[in-house]
């Protein structure tokens with residue numbers, strides 16, 4: 001049984017189907033927690049408690065995601081495995097590869113999920129729909145938007161280019177596939 | 189907004205109602221209104237320092253609390269901070285002239301690898317509002333930049349901010365380097381940022397972790413008072 005961030009649902013289902021892992025059950029927590037990471041551990045704990053009576057092995061498809069180690073502490077306490085990475089940008093690109101460019105600090109990353117959900121997860125929560133003047137206070141130090149692309153989808157690429165334009169950033173596409181995720185799922 | 193609000197004339201309000209209105213306007217991020225109200229209070233003979241602490245810092249404290257409780261999110265905080273900045277820009281030169289109390293001096297910056305600066309900027313502003321002189325060294329600071337600033341600015345306090353799990357350990361690098369150079373205890377080291385907690389602050393050898401800007405101000409004041417007391421006994 002996989003308990004995952006909603007931002008990984010589509011990817012996990014695709015990996016499952018490609019590998020024929022029909023036994024793999026998935027439940028997702030709202031991806032909105034992304035912007036309130038302090039609430040992630042409690043949500044994960046509740047989901048684990050709810051799943052325990054019905055499922056043998058439970059794994060948590062989350063990175064630290066800004067919980068400052070709290071999610072890891074929780075998983076240790078509950079005896080469940082999570083993804084050993086700071087966030088999904090890192091494990092989609094491959095944690096080692098991501099860490100290798102830790103000097104790329106003026107890049108703003110979007111996964112396929114975030115490109116698709118740009119308005120709901122970036123534009124609106126940051127208030128840019130209501131207050132365009134805030135854009136440069138958020139992104140003034142950034143130079144480029146890097147689309148970490150999980151899939152080859154020209155329509156999505158075009159959307160990513162549009163996101164970059166709206167943020168006033170240059171656009172770069174970096175094909176990553178699913179990175180470390182399939183292997184993690186297989187082992188889990 | 190209803191008609192009543194539209195017709196509201198700030199200058200017609202008595203002091204207490206005007207300050208209340210400023211709380212509301214800060215909450216709503218209305219920079220022009222805040223600037224106007226600051227001018228009105230100045231014209232009425234208010235001390236710049238009192239406008240700052242009672243109206244601006246008072247209002248911003250409410251915003252900070254509602255952010256912590258999840259009632260407001262980042263854009264509202266940013267807009268409120270902008271409005272406060274407008275008011276502070278008017279008051280700052282006057283504060284310097286009127287010799288407002290100076291509580292201490294702080295150097296603050298975001299650590300290497302981290303660009304998040306909204307929290308740091310808010311802390312800077314609230315510290316200034318509380319009478320601290322603040323030198324903001326910006327984002328993405330390597331240990332050398334912190335050390336240079338400590339040497340040239342000679343602050344009482346060093347503040348470090350991090351919002352990423354990957355950048356927060358860098359705070360320890362800075363503190364360890366300060367220790368190596370034998371200067372760790374010359375400064376009060378405060379750390380903050382959403383993914384940190386008290387345990388982390390202790391583990392890396394900071395003097396305190398502060399959950400938000402209001403706590404940062406209180407903590408800084410407490411440490412400064414302690415510092416003065418220990419200096420007084422040392423003499």
Ligand code: B12
Nearest residue numbers: 066109303304305306307347349352353380381382400401
């Ligand atoms: C706004 C935001 C952004 C903005 C930043 C704009 C800016 N100019 O700062 C944008 C959209 C650009 C952004 C970019 C990125 N972000 Co961001 N971001 C956030 C978000 C939503 C809010 C942070 C914030 O501004 N809070 C508002 C302020 C007021 O609160 P605060 O910072 O906590 O500060 C208060 C206290 O902590 C304290 N404090 C703070 N500093 C200090 C210092 C001292 C000395 C003291 C005493 C106190 C103190 O006082 C402050 C005021 O009360 C958080 C999620 C969250 N809710 O925390 C994610 C988050 C921090 N970001 C995250 C990530 C991953 C990134 C990116 C890598 C994402 C990407 N797509 O590329 C980049 C980072 C690039 C980089 N190298 O830094 C993750 C971190 C995950 C992790 N494992 O660490 C988070 C947790 C979101 C998530 N769940 O994925 N981000």
